[in-house]
Amino acid sequence: MIFTVKKRDGREMPFNIEKISDAIIKAFRASGELKEQIKASQDQIDLLGHEDLLSSTALKVAAYAVGRLEAEGKNKPDIEEIQDAVEKALTECGYGDTAKSYILYRAERTRIREVNTRLMHTLRDITFSSAKESDLKRENANIDGDTAMGTMLKYGSESAKHFYTMMMLKPEHSRAHSEGDIHIHDLDFYSLTMTCCQIDLKKLFKNGFNTGHGHLREPKDIRSYAALAAIAIQSNQNDQHGGQSIPNFDYAMADGVRITYRKSYLSNMVKALILLTGKTEEEIQPVVKKLHTEMAEMGMVATLVPNEKFVEAEARELSKTFDAETVMKAQKFAEKMAYEETDKATFQAMEAFVHNLNSMHSRAGAQTPFSSINYGMCTEPEARMVMKNLLLTTEEGLGGGETAIFPIQIFRVKKGVNLNEGDPNYDLFKLACRVSAKRLFPNFSFQDAPYNLQYYKEGHPETEISYMGCRTRVIGNNYDPTREISYGRGNLSFTSINLPRIAIKMKSVDLFFKELDRMLQLVSDQLMERFAVQSKRKVKNFPFLMGQGVWIDSEKLGWEDTVGEVIKHGTLSIGFIGLAETLVALTGKHHGESEASQELGLKIIGHMREFCDKESKRLGLNFSLLATPAEGLSGRFVRMDKKKFGIIPGVTDRDYYTNSFHVPVYYKISAFKKLALEAPYHALTNAGHISYIELDGDPTQNLDAFEKIVRYMAEVGIGYGSINHPVDRDPVCGFVGVIGDVCPRCGRSEGHAISEAKIEELRKLYPGMPVFRGVR
Amino acid sequence: MSEKELNKFGEGVGFERIRRITGYLVGTVDRFNNAKRAEVNDRVKHGV
Ligand SMILES: [Zn+2]
Numbered sequence: 001m002i003f004t005v006k007k008r009d010g011r012e013m014p015f016n017i018e019k020i021s022d023a024i025i026k027a028f029r030a031s032g033e034l035k036e037q038i039k040a041s042q043d044q045i046d047l048l049g050h051e052d053l054l055s056s057t058a059l060k061v062a063a064y065a066v067g068r069l070e071a072e073g074k075n076k077p078d079i080e081e082i083q084d085a086v087e088k089a090l091t092e093c094g095y096g097d098t099a100k101s102y103i104l105y106r107a108e109r110t111r112i113r114e115v116n117t118r119l120m121h122t123l124r125d126i127t128f129s130s131a132k133e134s135d136l137k138r139e140n141a142n143i144d145g146d147t148a149m150g151t152m153l154k155y156g157s158e159s160a161k162h163f164y165t166m167m168m169l170k171p172e173h174s175r176a177h178s179e180g181d182i183h184i185h186d187l188d189f190y191s192l193t194m195t196c197c198q199i200d201l202k203k204l205f206k207n208g209f210n211t212g213h214g215h216l217r218e219p220k221d222i223r224s225y226a227a228l229a230a231i232a233i234q235s236n237q238n239d240q241h242g243g244q245s246i247p248n249f250d251y252a253m254a255d256g257v258r259i260t261y262r263k264s265y266l267s268n269m270v271k272a273l274i275l276l277t278g279k280t281e282e283e284i285q286p287v288v289k290k291l292h293t294e295m296a297e298m299g300m301v302a303t304l305v306p307n308e309k310f311v312e313a314e315a316r317e318l319s320k321t322f323d324a325e326t327v328m329k330a331q332k333f334a335e336k337m338a339y340e341e342t343d344k345a346t347f348q349a350m351e352a353f354v355h356n357l358n359s360m361h362s363r364a365g366a367q368t369p370f371s372s373i374n375y376g377m378c379t380e381p382e383a384r385m386v387m388k389n390l391l392l393t394t395e396e397g398l399g400g401g402e403t404a405i406f407p408i409q410i411f412r413v414k415k416g417v418n419l420n421e422g423d424p425n426y427d428l429f430k431l432a433c434r435v436s437a438k439r440l441f442p443n444f445s446f447q448d449a450p451y452n453l454q455y456y457k458e459g460h461p462e463t464e465i466s467y468m469g470c471r472t473r474v475i476g477n478n479y480d481p482t483r484e485i486s487y488g489r490g491n492l493s494f495t496s497i498n499l500p501r502i503a504i505k506m507k508s509v510d511l512f513f514k515e516l517d518r519m520l521q522l523v524s525d526q527l528m529e530r531f532a533v534q535s536k537r538k539v540k541n542f543p544f545l546m547g548q549g550v551w552i553d554s555e556k557l558g559w560e561d562t563v564g565e566v567i568k569h570g571t572l573s574i575g576f577i578g579l580a581e582t583l584v585a586l587t588g589k590h591h592g593e594s595e596a597s598q599e600l601g602l603k604i605i606g607h608m609r610e611f612c613d614k615e616s617k618r619l620g621l622n623f624s625l626l627a628t629p630a631e632g633l634s635g636r637f638v639r640m641d642k643k644k645f646g647i648i649p650g651v652t653d654r655d656y657y658t659n660s661f662h663v664p665v666y667y668k669i670s671a672f673k674k675l676a677l678e679a680p681y682h683a684l685t686n687a688g689h690i691s692y693i694e695l696d697g698d699p700t701q702n703l704d705a706f707e708k709i710v711r712y713m714a715e716v717g718i719g720y721g722s723i724n725h726p727v728d729r730d731p732v733c734g735f736v737g738v739i740g741d742v743c744p745r746c747g748r749s750e751g752h753a754i755s756e757a758k759i760e761e762l763r764k765l766y767p768g769m770p771v772f773r774g775v776r
Numbered sequence: 777m778s779e780k781e782l783n784k785f786g787e788g789v790g791f792e793r794i795r796r797i798t799g800y801l802v803g804t805v806d807r808f809n810n811a812k813r814a815e816v817n818d819r820v821k822h823g824v
Contacts, residue, residue, distance in 0.1 A: 708824065
């Protein structure tokens with residue numbers, strides 16, 4: 001007789017036959033094998049209920065299984081032995097279909113158990129290892145995995161991934177993801193959020209906004225404009241899993257400068273008149289203020305670059321009270337002082353803005369918001385003042401001279417606006433190059449690249465090209481071709497394809513394209529599945545993004561409305577990684593080495609783009625092709641492929657797959673050739689792209705070369721580009737530049753100390769030197 | 777030697793080396809995962 005069973009953890013439990021029959025009932029329900037009999041028994045108004053037929057049959061099978069175990073002499077069976085016996089019992093009693101569904105049920109339980117174990121291992125790793133040891137904790141370099149909140153985020157993120165893999169993804173998508181055929185990005189936010197959004201600050205500021213912690217009124221000077229811009233980015237970060245981009249930083253901040261100038265001009269006019277006339281503030285202030293208010297109502301205001309209409313009208317009116325010479329003097333004084341004060345206030349505002357974006361927290365305090373700002377083409381004097389000061393404060397660095405990590409700055413380049421000598425913003429382009437040569441930002445985007453220019457309408461900043469974060473681009477709009485703009489739109493989700501694996505598996509080019517098509521369709525279906533989940537979310541789930549009207553048309557929705565219609569303006573993107581390795585696997589050479597490979601590369605990526613366009617048409621949505629940035633992903637794919645296919649030279653022999661369509665980083669090539677080879681891929685990857693150039697040494701010593709590269713980017717049709725160079729800093733003496741083994745300023749080598757006397761001596765030479773901790 | 781010459785600062789303090797990887801700047805390569813670190817190490821400079 002069986003009295004006890006052994007559980008998986010080794011404990012012995014009293015035997016209960018009902019547990020076995022319960023599992024068998026589930027299997028019968030799944031197979032439907034007893035359906036006919038149950039129906040028949042119902043029709044006969046059997047005294048036994050139909051459920052009882054089910055349970056009595058199940059009990060019979062269970063008893064049969066127990067009999068089998070006893071016959072085999074298993075008096076303390078374990079779970080596996082019981083399940084084996086049930087399987088056999090079902091078959092032998094003639095319930096073949098139910099036996100099959102029981103086996104499936106068993107397999108599913110095993111899978112869940114294994115994944116649960118894996119989750120526990122993951123959670124243990126998060127709990128007990130430091131970020132230095134744990135690759136997992138370093139997955140996102142901008143989240144500090146060692147802090148309490150960083151760890152809490154990681155628990156949530158890993159558990160959520162686990163849940164979605166088990167419960168929400170279609171099995172074929174889940175399998176393709178976990179086996180590394182594809183990568184579903186930001187899986188931890190699968191049912192919650194969209195990726196990113198381009199925030200139209202001008203619209204947001206117009207009526208003020210609510211962060212969820214109180215209403216912020218329309219800002220009243222450049223300092224509050226900049227402060228509110230940072231708060232908007234922070235608030236929006238909590239409603240999305242990607243980054244926040246400001247597409248119109250120059251245009252939006254210019255409004256703040258205008259207001260600041262007007263106020264400053266008024267107060268300086270009052271000051272001047274007090275000094276020149278000897279009258280009191282009480283006598284002067286109300287007169288000037290009243291005059292300015294009346295003039296403003298007639299559309300006349302003081303402007304950074306003085307406008308005749310205002311100057312003349314003000315002179316005429318003031319001359320009724322004061323003598324003409326006094327008025328003229330006062331005007332000159334007020335203009336000069338207001339300009340200087342506004343310039344200073346703007347610098348401080350930009351300094352605080354950058355500082356805020358590097359120190360403010362979102363997501364439970366563990367992460368600085370991912371922020372990008374685009375600017376460069378607004379030629380109004382107020383916007384130029386904003387850009388100049390933003391660039392100058394970026395060049396100076398944060399408090400201790402550190403390079404700011406955020407925001408990602410993107411300087412928009414256009415012929416006739418800023419690229420060439422004589423262009424109104426040419427001075428700012430030069431300055432942008434100088435600052436980027438020191439601080440790695442700004443990056444450069446190119447409005448004249450044909451695929452960007454096609455959307456541009458002069459006088460409509462919303463049609464200027466914008467990039468988000470590391471590369472995302474949203475401008476075309478198949479869903480609503482009348483709204484081909486950047487404002488209020490973003491990416492919904494993206495999934496990347498492991499291209500090298502297809503090449504390794506298929507070997508021939510023909511078969512490669514066949515398998516690629518299958519994979520593209522799989523990803524498209526998966527993106528649509530996710531889109532359906534996202535569509536059911538409501539405005540209230542995104543209190544800032546949707547609740548404050550940041551996302552396009554969301555202001556037309558109510559709190560309880562679903563967002564399905566308005567998010568159709570967003571993009572669904574298919575990404576790819578490792579074109580270089582793919583080409584090596586197919587032809588033996590990557591596109592940096594061979595023209596034939598370049599041709600094939602363009603054919604592959606062109607084919608993927610065609611697929612996206614076709615899907616957009618078919619589904620009435622915006623499918624786009626992304627040159628995946630490879631965050632956390634390139635290592636995962638190659639690790640799995642190494643295991644599957646072994647080390648293949650030029651394909652799986654490194655720890656990473658090459659970023660999107662890039663020429664491999666280890667390949668020696670000139671900057672110009674690299675850019676010329678990569679530019680045609682920019683035209684194809686409409687969801688986003690970037691090309692990098694690596695420069696040796698300190699490019700601030702060779703600004704001509706730096707500028708030459710940026711100009712070449714414009715010439716060959718790069719859409720978005722950036723130049724990398726070493727930016728080192730010695731926290732002890734504050735030197736920023738290239739540091740080899742020895743710091744060129746204080747002469748110490750890594751880890752070595754210098755004396756207090758030496759620090760004092762250096763401070764005389766470099767008064768701006770930061771105070772190192774512990775130094776008086 | 778004076779007190780100020782004996783007082784030493786910076787023992788064990790490394791240099792910060794800011795690098796850009798997948799679009800983002802990070803102050804120290806320690807916070808990159810293994811694959812990214814390998815990629816940074818492999819980079820060669822491009823001639824102008
Ligand atoms: Zn130093």
